[in-house]
Amino acid sequence: MPKLTIDHILVEVPPGTSVLEAAKTAGIWIPHFCYHPALGSVGACRLCAVKLLDGPVKGIQMSCMLPAQDGMVVSTTDPEALKMRSLVIEWLMTNHPHDCPVCDEGGECLLQDYTVAGGHGIRRFEGKKRTHVNQDLGPHIQHEMNRCIQCYRCVRFYQEYAGGSDFGVMGSARRVYYGRFEEGELESPFSGNLVDICPTGVFTDKTARFRARYWDYEMAPSVCPWCSLGCNTVPAARYRELLKTMARENPAVNGHFICDRGRFSNAAVNDPVRPRVPLVDGEEVSWAAAIDATMLRIEEFMELYGPGRLALVGSPRLPLEGSVLLARLAGLIGTEYLCYFAERDEGERVAAAVSLLADGRAASMADVRKADCIVILESDLRDEGPMMLLAVRQAWRSGAPVFLVGTHAPLEQARAVSIEAIELSIIEEVPLAIFERAVVICGTRNNPPAATELLAHTDAKIAYLFPGPNAFGAGLLAKEHGAVTLAEAVASGRVKGIIAVEADIPEALLAGVPFVVAADWLPTETVRRAQIVIPTAAWVETDGTYVNFEGRAQRFRKVMAPGLPIRGLPARYHASPDKPAPFHPPRVHRSAPPGGELRPAWRFVAELVERFGGEAVTGGVPDGGSCCGTSTRKGEGKRCCSEKCCAKLNHISITGKSGLLNRYFQRTVHYAAAPGV
Structure with missing residues (x-):
């Protein structure tokens, strides 16, 4: 070397x-x-x-x-x-507008940093500055072409790396212009990365424009919850409002980039109609009163129907901590209906996929980028995992052929990233045997268990896309505890009560169930039908763990305190209800912010565990512990190797136990520590 x-x-x-x-x-x-x-x-x-x-x-x-x-x-x-x-x-700097005071890039601008570091502080140029007309690039990206320094990063990413065709460079010499041939929304599902990749303020996040400076943000390492890929992110919040999300580098997962869905899906967290106050029969109560009412109703339910008719329901989006405690609660109550999936087909497909990947055949996105053959089986990656489509493009750029197999693998997904793909009817037509690093990408949406069994006979690695950020973890727990789907439980005719924790339950399965308790942070149909509503904290408002599509456990950290955003506070939170000030904090002394009683979903389940005589549950995430020598702040992670090591990873610990998550991390789950911000 x-x-x-x-x-x-x-x-x-x-x-x-x-x-x-x-x-x-x-x-x-x-x-x-x-x-x-x-x-x-x-x-x-x-x-x-x-x-x-x-x-x-x-x-x-x-x-x-x-x-x-x-x-x-x-x-x-x-x-x-x-x-x-x-x-x-x-x-x-001769043509730069010097508009740092009004530029959203201020505080995180490389041009600022290098200008100061280079000692340039006196303008000698006295001529007329070059100016450009900005374009409207849609609702997400703000265009300020006068700040451009012609580094070509934007075009190289958009055209070469992401395969976009509606954005490029035009002109020559000092008339070089980066934009579209005509105004319009950028078509690439990865266009938001222009915000991160631009070293100046040419492309900024329009959704957070003029809202805060970089040093004003509350930020923490996090994981995207909008699909099963587990892309690493850095959400940025201010005044209890999630303003924007930035990509965080993780070479083993998303690399340097994220998709637009993960970047711009902030509305659900900031939604004023999301559950924020505990409700009992439609009346607002305190957290303690809601827990008391839940216990009272459960006891009455058991006297009337018996414990066997109560179903405990989690979901693929419930973090691992809450999912583990849900199984503990089911054992204490004595119910036979522990459910991690609502629909029967979804549960069966996830179970088959988890069994297939348990032997170490799971492919990461890094494996996909390095593959010499890609097969997309009955999946539309634009919907099921957009960043996987970007990884496929990198393999194709290196010479790997791409095969689209089945009726649910449309050619449009290949066109979205400008790659050439071969359409086939069945996977047997793909010559997998001649490739050394082939990867088959499939999803649980359109691939039945029989198709999963067929993949077991191939030598290729498998990238299985799941229906939620923690669906892999839910599948492990369902297998471990013999859980059933809610559809099977309801079909038995015995279920008369449901405790749903961040679960999306179809209306048909709720019909005829007289007792429903819903703990959630989204205004779902389950929440609307529930007699008791427990508002929970969103992923940016708490610490937790998701197990992504390859079995990689990744922590996400609390970004902001829960509560109603200052913008748009209801009039009752202001000193003068008749004249609310929507852009000013309430002029009232409070011990907690409005709507700030939200707690993590696992905390709600832990309360019930303790009330039913279980061991005390305590929270706490070590800040800087290690796993197998891998810092919790840096590194890509690896399989845990000891009980002591796994105990450090638990966000919850049970008194007298070595940790509820211990066996899952030891046996199947890869632990990936979150690199620092």
């Missing part, structure tokens, strides 16, 4: 590594704009200049374009290199 010296530090790197990347391994940061780890180097910005003092190459060179070689002596602080970088910044 090449050995070179950078700023008097000896560095050894793999062949093909650029000098810029080699400097990063030594903790030396070389300013750059156009280079991006996922996009590579093009040498467009000329800002990464360094001086080579000795070796096979000498003089001023662009570090992103220069492969590391033996004997190189590199200086990033040489006066000539510093002068070169300073001049580059100066000519980039």
Whole structure:
């Protein structure tokens, strides 16, 4: 491997590594704009200049374009290199509007950072600035073309990496323009990544425009809940309102990017009609009163019907902590109806998929990106897992053929990322045997258990898309405890009561059930039909764990305190109800914010466990513990190896036990620690 010296530090790197990347391994940061780890180097910005003092190459060179070689002596602080970088910044700033006070990129702008670091503070250019007309790119992306520094990141991502065709670069010389041929909403399902990838403020999040500066945000490492892929994110909130979501790098999962669904689906958290206050028969009560009423109604129910007729229902979107405690509660009550899935077909398909993946055949998105053959079996990835479609494109760019198999694998999904695909009727027509790293991607929506059994006879890795962020974990627990689906329970005719914890239950299964308790943060049909409603905290309002489609357990951290956002507070929360001030906090001293009684779903189940004589449940997530030597703040994670290690991962602990989650982490689940923000 090449050995070179950078700023008097000896560095050894793999062949093909650029000098810029080699400097990063030594903790030396070389300013750059156009280079991006996922996009590579093009040498467009000329800002990464360094001086080579000795070796096979000498003089001023662009570090992103220069492969590391033996004997190189590199200086990033040489006066000539510093002068070169300073001049580059100066000519980039000649046409910049200097609108930092009103730019949403302020505080997280690389142009700001490098301008200050380069020592540029006096404008010598006295000519007329170049100006552009901005375009309307839809409801999510704000366009401010005058801030552009022509780094080409946006076009390289949109066209080359994501396969979009409706956005590009036009013009020449100082008239270069990045946008659409005509105004209109961006068509790519990954267009929101322009916000993260742009080093200046050309593309910003329109949904959070003028709402806060970077240092105003409450942020924490999190996991996207809108499909089963488990993409790593950084939600940003202010004043109890989720304003935007940014991508967080995890090479084993989503890489550097996320889809638009995960980025712009903030409305559900901020929805003023979501459950925020406990209700008993439609009347607002305190949390303690709601728990008391729940216990009283359950006792009355048992006297009338017996415990065997009460169904406890979780769901694929219920975090692992609540799902584990739900099984504990079922054992204490003595009910035979523990359900993690509502529909029979969904439960059977998830069970078959979990059994198939238990032998280590699960493929991660990183495996998909490196595959030499991709088969998409009866799945539309645009709906079931958009980021998987982006991973498929990276494999196709490397030469892997893509096969679309079945009637539920439409060609439009391939066109969405501009890849060529071969349509087949059955998977037997795919020559999987001639490939070494083939991956079959399928979902539980359209693939029956029989199709899953057929995949067991192939040598390819399997990427199975599940119906929720924790569906894999729910499938494990259902298998472990012999759970049934709610449809089977209701079909028996014995179910007279339901306790639903973040469960989406069809109206048909609720009909004829006289007693319903619903704990949820979404205004579902179950919540509307329930006699007792327990509002729970959304994923950004609590700590928790999701097990993604490959069996990778990932923590998400609490981002913000629960409560009604300041914007649009009901009049009753203000000092003058007749003249509410929607953009000002209530002028009333309170011990908790309005609507701030929300608690995690696992806390509600834990209360019932304790009331039924179970062991005390305590919360707490260690901030900086480790798993098998993998920090909880950094790393991609690996399989847990000991009871002591797994106990550290539990967000809940049961007195006198080593941890309820212990066996699931040990046996089947890979633990992936969340890299820091």
